[in-house]
Amino acid sequence: MHPHLEPTPARHRQARGSGPDRPALLADEFFLIAHDDQTGRPRLHQSAISHGLAAALLGELAAAGRISFDRGHIYVLDHRTPADPLQHLILDRLVGEPQHTATRTWLSYLAATAHEEVARRLWQAGKVEPQQQRKVLRTVTVHVPTDMNVAAWSWARLSTKLRQYEELDAFDLALAGIAASCRLDQFILDGAPYAVGAHLRRLLAAAPQPMRELLADLDTAIGHTVLSHRT
Amino acid sequence: MPRHDPDTVSAVLTRGRLGIPAVVFFVVAAAAPLTAVAGGATTGYAVTGVLGIPLAYLVVAAVLALFAVGYVAMSRRIVNAGAFYTYVTRGLGRPAGVAAAIVALVAYNSMQIGLYGVFGAVLSGLLNDRFGMNTTRWLCAVIACAVIAVLGLLRIDLNGRVLAVLLVAECVIALVYDAVMVARPVNDLGVSFDTLAPGNLIGPGIGAALVTGIAGFVGFEGTTVFAEETKDPKRTVPRATYIAVAVTALLYGLSAWAMSVATGPDQIVAAAQTEGTDLIFNLVSPHLTSSLVTLGRWLFITSLFAALLSFHHTVARYAFALGRERVLPSVLGRTSRRTGAPKAGSILQTALAVAVLTGYVLADADPIVHLFFWLTSLGALGVLILMTATSVAVLSYFARIAHRDGMWRTAVAPFLSALALGAILVVTVEQFDALLGVEPTSPLRWVFPASYAVAAATGLAWAFTLRAARPDVYQTIGLGADSATAPLRTPDPVRQPV
Numbered sequence: 001m002h003p004h005l006e007p008t009p010a011r012h013r014q015a016r017g018s019g020p021d022r023p024a025l026l027a028d029e030f031f032l033i034a035h036d037d038q039t040g041r042p043r044l045h046q047s048a049i050s051h052g053l054a055a056a057l058l059g060e061l062a063a064a065g066r067i068s069f070d071r072g073h074i075y076v077l078d079h080r081t082p083a084d085p086l087q088h089l090i091l092d093r094l095v096g097e098p099q100h101t102a103t104r105t106w107l108s109y110l111a112a113t114a115h116e117e118v119a120r121r122l123w124q125a126g127k128v129e130p131q132q133q134r135k136v137l138r139t140v141t142v143h144v145p146t147d148m149n150v151a152a153w154s155w156a157r158l159s160t161k162l163r164q165y166e167e168l169d170a171f172d173l174a175l176a177g178i179a180a181s182c183r184l185d186q187f188i189l190d191g192a193p194y195a196v197g198a199h200l201r202r203l204l205a206a207a208p209q210p211m212r213e214l215l216a217d218l219d220t221a222i223g224h225t226v227l228s229h230r231t
Numbered sequence: 232m233p234r235h236d237p238d239t240v241s242a243v244l245t246r247g248r249l250g251i252p253a254v255v256f257f258v259v260a261a262a263a264p265l266t267a268v269a270g271g272a273t274t275g276y277a278v279t280g281v282l283g284i285p286l287a288y289l290v291v292a293a294v295l296a297l298f299a300v301g302y303v304a305m306s307r308r309i310v311n312a313g314a315f316y317t318y319v320t321r322g323l324g325r326p327a328g329v330a331a332a333i334v335a336l337v338a339y340n341s342m343q344i345g346l347y348g349v350f351g352a353v354l355s356g357l358l359n360d361r362f363g364m365n366t367t368r369w370l371c372a373v374i375a376c377a378v379i380a381v382l383g384l385l386r387i388d389l390n391g392r393v394l395a396v397l398l399v400a401e402c403v404i405a406l407v408y409d410a411v412m413v414a415r416p417v418n419d420l421g422v423s424f425d426t427l428a429p430g431n432l433i434g435p436g437i438g439a440a441l442v443t444g445i446a447g448f449v450g451f452e453g454t455t456v457f458a459e460e461t462k463d464p465k466r467t468v469p470r471a472t473y474i475a476v477a478v479t480a481l482l483y484g485l486s487a488w489a490m491s492v493a494t495g496p497d498q499i500v501a502a503a504q505t506e507g508t509d510l511i512f513n514l515v516s517p518h519l520t521s522s523l524v525t526l527g528r529w530l531f532i533t534s535l536f537a538a539l540l541s542f543h544h545t546v547a548r549y550a551f552a553l554g555r556e557r558v559l560p561s562v563l564g565r566t567s568r569r570t571g572a573p574k575a576g577s578i579l580q581t582a583l584a585v586a587v588l589t590g591y592v593l594a595d596a597d598p599i600v601h602l603f604f605w606l607t608s609l610g611a612l613g614v615l616i617l618m619t620a621t622s623v624a625v626l627s628y629f630a631r632i633a634h635r636d637g638m639w640r641t642a643v644a645p646f647l648s649a650l651a652l653g654a655i656l657v658v659t660v661e662q663f664d665a666l667l668g669v670e671p672t673s674p675l676r677w678v679f680p681a682s683y684a685v686a687a688a689t690g691l692a693w694a695f696t697l698r699a700a701r702p703d704v705y706q707t708i709g710l711g712a713d714s715a716t717a718p719l720r721t722p723d724p725v726r727q728p729v
Contacts (some may be wrong), residue, residue: 039630045386045571071720093239109240174400183568203369209719216716223555226566226573227548 261450283431285569292480330690337612348602457484550576
């Protein structure tokens with residue numbers, strides 16, 4: 001099967017504008033969009049962040065040509081080890097547990113640890129710094145971006161491109177799609193005319209089939225977390 | 232497929248799944264036992280004038296257990312059950328499904344809004360008596376409504392452990408009260424079993440008594456919604472359902488009977504009419520320390536609050552599922568970005584509650600009889616309609632698929648439960664004047680049941696409109712959150728590994 005998400009090299013093109021180098025990893029960028037670029041506090045509720053990150057991690061593997069999505073299931077296309085250790089770990093798990101193929105199952109599984117693992121990867125890359133913050137009854141770890149410009153770059157780029165009705169490349173389309181499934185589009189498109197939202201929906205409707213598959217399963221997973229929420 | 236070891240994926244996904252006790256706590260909390268005992272049973276006696284309330288609880292429990300047989304059998308095959316609405320869609324088709332969804336929205340909203348009446352009355356009574364405050368019933372109801380609105384938007388549910396503690400405390404206090412009441416019969420006349428005689432259920436009030444019984448159980452149907460989150464859905468869901476029905480039935484039956492022992496069977500209706508929801512507390516207060524009576528009153532209030540919150544979330548989730556399918560406007564299918572709450576559905580429920588409460592305040596109606604009893608009876612009637620339709624849906628569903636489940640589960644029990652529930656439905660509608668406590672000529676006796684006819688007709692008409700105008704939406708009816716995948720493939724909801 002032919003992977004429809006663009007393979008890695010295409011994502012290294014320098015985007016227009018004067019932003020910093022684009023981070024090459026989908027989950028890293030989603031993590032940065034999903035948290036405040038100054039304080040590192042979440043912009044979304046926890047289950048949306050963790051499911052969005054899980055989808056982004058699977059998206060990374062798809063972009064690297066290792067897996068694809070079809071009718072609700074994940075297919076491993078290429079067993080070769082990805083360079084990124086976290087991608088490596090996930091691909092190993094996908095290969096090692098072939099009894100589970102449903103995308104929803106993998107989204108739920110990865111969501112359990114995605115936040116911690118992506119945060120660690122960003123920390124190792126020097127993009128965030130963990131900080132303990134005291135809340136009313138507990139202490140929470142917040143990952144504060146080391147460089148606000150790097151952290152804000154992804155959403156600023158998406159926001160600008162969408163507001164100018166530009167096409168998005170596969171990387172940005174996947175990022176925008178995951179953000180939209182998590183309701184982060186409200187934030188990215190804050191104050192934009194309704195037509196911009198319609199433009200995004202049009203782009204997503206025309207996305208490659210495997211990406212639409214992944215996003216539909218992400219929507220379903222998030223819908224289920226709402227319907228089955230218990231504390 | 233063979234299970235590979237070690238299966239890390241399954242191990243991670245099954246972490247924190249619910250066992251039987253947790254499911255029972257969640258659903259019985261929605262049924263709010265102390266609410267049914269102190270509020271439902273006494274108001275039932277008072278309004279219907281029927282002595283057979285204790286027996287009605289037991290009869291209803293038997294019918295519900297019969298209903299549960301087919302209901303849980305279907306829950307094994309339909310993943311991510313959105314409850315009645317999904318089952319009716321799968322068994323009787325999409326138009327019937329939309330009709331059921333609208334009926335369910337009306338029914339659960341009525342249950343929820345009706346509870347504000349008793350909550351306001353009981354809380355203001357306690358605050359005024361104990362703390363010398365000067366609140367009104369409506370003020371307390373409106374404050375409760377505001378608190379529920381905020382909790383709904385913040386997506387705060389009562390914690391499972393908190394619910395468990397409250398529920399156990401409620402049951403214990405109800406049993407203590409029952410023991411006191413049975414030990415101290417009125418005028419030392421001895422323990423009378425008169426209210427348990429079958430003869431009490433034959434007569435003009437039977438439908439009213441049975442629907443009062445059903446109102447006390449509403450919430451038990453939630454067990455199947457938890458299927459995805461249980462350790463072993465095939466085992467946990469049926470057992471939790473039967474346990475929930477049995478425990479609540481015994482508690483309700485015992486308490487309603489114990490009250491009649493304490494007042495004397497001939498006096499129970501008059502006593503319930505004069506003392507209302509205070510009856511059970513007034514009956515035990517001469518024999519118990521005042522702290523135990525006050526504790527019971529507080530638990531009555533917390534139980535009401537848990538039920539209010541639970542029904543609020545139920546309505547918001549129903550609206551969310553329908554919004555996701557775009558059967559209702561898709562704005563209902565959006566969540567709040569920060570809290571993940573089904574925001575629009577939650578706001579809609581609150582708005583409806585505020586509108587109804589305002590209407591009652593302006594009309595200066597009685598919060599217990601006109602708001603609590605009428606609306607929860609209306610809600611129970613809706614749930615009764617849904618259960619009857621679901622029984623038929625179970626029959627029809629199993630008749631059309633190849634399966635190896637036994638005849639009892641898939642045909643006999645659903646058939647008998649459809650008959651029994653249908654019979655209760657017929658007598659209830661026939662005797663709705665007795666249930667409301669109005670004259671047989673009052674138009675209200677037809678207005679209440681007719682609201683469901685209107686709801687169902689609206690649902691049917693809307694479904695046919697969708698089929699003609701928006702076939703893509705029509706296809707997703709009954710899929711709930713899974714409707715997102717409908718444009719890509721025939722949605723095949725995934726049962727998460729256990």
